Amino acid sequence: MAVDFTFHGQSLDNSLVASISSLLDSIHVPNLLWGNYLLTIYGISTIVDGAAFVVPDNSIDVSYSVLLNAGFLRCTKSTESTHLHIKEEIAILIYRNSDVLPDLPYLLPPARLGYGQGRLEPQFFSIRIPTALTYCKALIYLRCRDRGRTTYGMYWLVMLTYIVEYADGTDIFHEEDLSEVYRPSCYALQTGEPRDMYSISDGLRC
Known part of the structure; x- marks a missing residue:
């Protein structure tokens, strides 16, 4: 059963990313953080226009459905990739594992003061990231x-x-x-x- 989470306009931050990861976990979908938001975890300051997650190929549809049912917004402008929205300019993308390479290790980078947000705090350790x-x-x-x-x-x-x-x-x-x-x-x-x-x-x- 999916965790009790509802999107109601929250800003994109570590808490929201952790909630998405936990939501996918709760329906037994392994997931890995990817894309622009991942760079900020590495301590690299960049423009963040969304967060992306890698999931197994056969979990794309169920991942999309559970996020849609949780309240994330359906994209009305494009069908090229599987994604939803927090708001028009901020997207949540879902990548197939085979599209971005399989079997990536889940390891955390160390903190780097003065560069982006650095290492995640313990309460966000449910978020899996590649080195x-x-x-x-x-x-x-x-x-x-x-x-x-x-x-x-x-x-x-x-x-x-x-x-x-x-x-x-x-x-x-x-x-x-x-x-x-x-x-x-x-x-x-x-x-x-x-x-x-x-x-x-x-x-x-x-």
Whole structure:
């Protein structure tokens, strides 16, 4: 049975994200935080226009239904992706596991004072997140996979740029920890030649 949660216009914050995660948990849907909101947990300040969750492929429909029944708003403008809204400009997206890579580890980054919001407080530990290293690898793969799809390809590139520019060299991410097949993509971004990352796409395995 789903937890007793109703969306009634709350602002997007850790509490709301935790409520969504707990709601999915309560119907036995494993879920992983993704997207812009995840960057803030890494301590990267960015514009947050929503939160995204990765769920098993066969749980997309039930995840959408339980969030809709909880009061989140149906999108009236697009049917391209599975998502609902907190308000018109703030969305809750649901990704299929196979669309953004399977079997990602659930690990928490440490706090970083002065950078975004940093590590989650204990009351929000129900929110599962990938390590910055794992997220970086996933973004490199997705950027190569979707390079011919302007909207998706550019979105992954923006997310990857945030990781490389603001997290590299910190206590949550070091470029040298990437395997050799991924490292050239970070170097290409740092040198201003993001197109160079496509040369490694055939060898990518996440």
